[in-house]
Amino acid sequence: METESRIEAALEQAVRAATAPSCPQRLASAIRYAVFPGGGRVRPGLCLAVARAHDDPDPGLADAAAVAVELFHCASLVQDDLPCFDDAPLRRGQPSLHKRFGEEIAILVGDALIVMAFNAVSSHVAKQPAKSAAILGALARAAGAPAGIAAGQAWESEPSVDVNAYHHAKTAALFEAAAVAGAIVGDADPEAWRATGGQLGEAYQVADDLADALGESGRLGKPIHQDGHKSRPSVVADLGVAGALAQLDRLIGQAMQSIPECRGRRDVQDFLSLAAARLCPPEIRQQTAAAGSGSALDCG
Amino acid sequence: METESRIEAALEQAVRAATAPSCPQRLASAIRYAVFPGGGRVRPGLCLAVARAHDDPDPGLADAAAVAVELFHCASLVQDDLPCFDDAPLRRGQPSLHKRFGEEIAILVGDALIVMAFNAVSSHVAKQPAKSAAILGALARAAGAPAGIAAGQAWESEPSVDVNAYHHAKTAALFEAAAVAGAIVGDADPEAWRATGGQLGEAYQVADDLADALGESGRLGKPIHQDGHKSRPSVVADLGVAGALAQLDRLIGQAMQSIPECRGRRDVQDFLSLAAARLCPPEIRQQTAAAGSGSALDCG
Numbered sequence: 001m002e003t004e005s006r007i008e009a010a011l012e013q014a015v016r017a018a019t020a021p022s023c024p025q026r027l028a029s030a031i032r033y034a035v036f037p038g039g040g041r042v043r044p045g046l047c048l049a050v051a052r053a054h055d056d057p058d059p060g061l062a063d064a065a066a067v068a069v070e071l072f073h074c075a076s077l078v079q080d081d082l083p084c085f086d087d088a089p090l091r092r093g094q095p096s097l098h099k100r101f102g103e104e105i106a107i108l109v110g111d112a113l114i115v116m117a118f119n120a121v122s123s124h125v126a127k128q129p130a131k132s133a134a135i136l137g138a139l140a141r142a143a144g145a146p147a148g149i150a151a152g153q154a155w156e157s158e159p160s161v162d163v164n165a166y167h168h169a170k171t172a173a174l175f176e177a178a179a180v181a182g183a184i185v186g187d188a189d190p191e192a193w194r195a196t197g198g199q200l201g202e203a204y205q206v207a208d209d210l211a212d213a214l215g216e217s218g219r220l221g222k223p224i225h226q227d228g229h230k231s232r233p234s235v236v237a238d239l240g241v242a243g244a245l246a247q248l249d250r251l252i253g254q255a256m257q258s259i260p261e262c263r264g265r266r267d268v269q270d271f272l273s274l275a276a277a278r279l280c281p282p283e284i285r286q287q288t289a290a291a292g293s294g295s296a297l298d299c300g
Numbered sequence: 301m302e303t304e305s306r307i308e309a310a311l312e313q314a315v316r317a318a319t320a321p322s323c324p325q326r327l328a329s330a331i332r333y334a335v336f337p338g339g340g341r342v343r344p345g346l347c348l349a350v351a352r353a354h355d356d357p358d359p360g361l362a363d364a365a366a367v368a369v370e371l372f373h374c375a376s377l378v379q380d381d382l383p384c385f386d387d388a389p390l391r392r393g394q395p396s397l398h399k400r401f402g403e404e405i406a407i408l409v410g411d412a413l414i415v416m417a418f419n420a421v422s423s424h425v426a427k428q429p430a431k432s433a434a435i436l437g438a439l440a441r442a443a444g445a446p447a448g449i450a451a452g453q454a455w456e457s458e459p460s461v462d463v464n465a466y467h468h469a470k471t472a473a474l475f476e477a478a479a480v481a482g483a484i485v486g487d488a489d490p491e492a493w494r495a496t497g498g499q500l501g502e503a504y505q506v507a508d509d510l511a512d513a514l515g516e517s518g519r520l521g522k523p524i525h526q527d528g529h530k531s532r533p534s535v536v537a538d539l540g541v542a543g544a545l546a547q548l549d550r551l552i553g554q555a556m557q558s559i560p561e562c563r564g565r566r567d568v569q570d571f572l573s574l575a576a577a578r579l580c581p582p583e584i585r586q587q588t589a590a591a592g593s594g595s596a597l598d599c600g
């Protein structure tokens with residue numbers, strides 16, 4: 001099965017189990033709303049790309065790990081949009097989850113998605129204990145405290161922010177976990193893959209800052225100028241647009257370079273190229289090029 | 301080590317790992333605030349009581365399961381108090397977590413506690429795969445959707461409520477998981493213990509409704525009259541005070557009866573008696589007895 005269909009099918013299975021008929025109807029609808037339709041599914045795609053680069057010896061476990069990273073991501077989007085965080089009315093061009101279902105349900109969807117993420121992998125423990133244990137550990141590290149998504153978001157409440165720790169925890173940690181989990185499934189050295197995931201994740205954070213600073217709200221399907229409005233650390237504020245674009249290119253280049261030697265190295269390179277192309281809003285490249293500060297990577 | 305010290309030590313270990321120096325300081329303080337000092341620690345106590353009744357063959361795993369159920373409980377209290385739910389300024393006589401640390405941090409603490417709960421048990425997977433897998437499954441069932449804590453809370457957003465499903469998911473499911481997890485650790489039949497946990501949990505729900513309807517806010521350390529204010533289903537609204545007290549007694553009696561035959565049956569009975577005594581606010585018994593509708597169980 002193609003990667004995209006695998007991811008959607010595995011997510012559908014997880015959502016179907018959580019939204020069984022005994023589930024309160026609004027919560028069930030909201031869980032589905034949080035997961036479908038998705039965005040780029042880049043994190044689960046990375047997980048499967050790494051597993052496939054090592055012959056994908058346990059597709060069921062690879063799918064479970066991919067589902068888990070995507071569900072953590074979905075949970076983080078629902079929470080980011082809440083009134084006390086970004087107070088965003090839109091996500092992917094649709095009403096944000098709390099606008100559609102209310103704030104109570106949005107908070108509970110976050111909980112349910114985190115539980116579903118762990119449960120996806122837990123159900124493989126009996127058959128694949130060593131790999132499942134390692135994946136569960138990587139997921140917990142990426143999602144919670146001291147240095148996962150929850151910690152990343154919490155840096156925004158600190159009077160003084162460690163910007164590297166903030167960006168790593170908020171975005172890069174889950175990309176790392178995706179690559180690490182794929183490597184674990186493929187019997188490869190997970191630490192050899194950590195950098196690839198981390199650098200792609202950092203590139204995503206830079207792209208997110210660029211989109212927030214310069215994107216068009218209608219095209220992005222979500223509000224912009226949140227970083228400045230919320231006084232959040234931003235690569236664009238630190239380095240300017242041209243500097244941020246250069247850093248984006250450098251990170252993608254580093255991610256490419258860091259891919260460990262393996263049978264499917266070329267496929268992972270292709271995956272990263274595609275992911276990089278999606279990262280870069282064309283109008284930003286155009287605006288910047290017109291202003292004489294174009295960057296090396298053509299991702300239009 | 302005595303049960304209480306075991307629980308506090310195991311919780312301290314989980315909190316210390318999550319609040320390592322790399323954790324943002326406010327999140328770290330808030331995670332600790334959510335867990336210490338605790339309430340009655342009844343759910344982890346039940347888990348350890350059941351494991352001990354079967355000779356406690358793996359104290360580390362029993363502690364991990366006990367920690368997990370308590371962390372889910374702590375997460376649910378932090379969320380219950382949020383402005384969009386009970387909007388409670390107090391919890392256990394102190395400012396509620398969001399009043400002290402802000403709503404953003406409160407939501408992130410909920411996430412972090414859920415991750416910590418799974419992580420506590422996951423770290424035993426490599427050594428005890430079969431038991432850990434079963435415990436992780438029981439925890440996910442008790443915490444998420446379709447029928448765990450998140451679902452229980454979500455019933456409050458439905459136009460029409462299945463009261464049994466609501467009470468079971470909101471309160472009894474986690475007590476069930478505590479008993480089931482203790483049985484799994486002790487190589488006992490988990491299904492034989494499910495009823496004991498569930499009935500104690502239902503008794504707690506009835507006691508919570510009674511306290512909400514009749515308690516003194518100062519004594520409880522949290523706001524009262526939330527059920528009526530929020531138009532939530534309540535056993536007191538359905539059965540009256542005397543009816544609710546009778547149901548509380550019946551549930552405790554059923555829980556006692558349901559304890560499976562085992563070496564430590566007497567110890568579990570003692571545990572349930574203590575838990576039952578804590579459940580019943582003396583002033584409610586006194587008020588009800590004075591009004592001529594006393595109940596059979598003396599738990600003053």
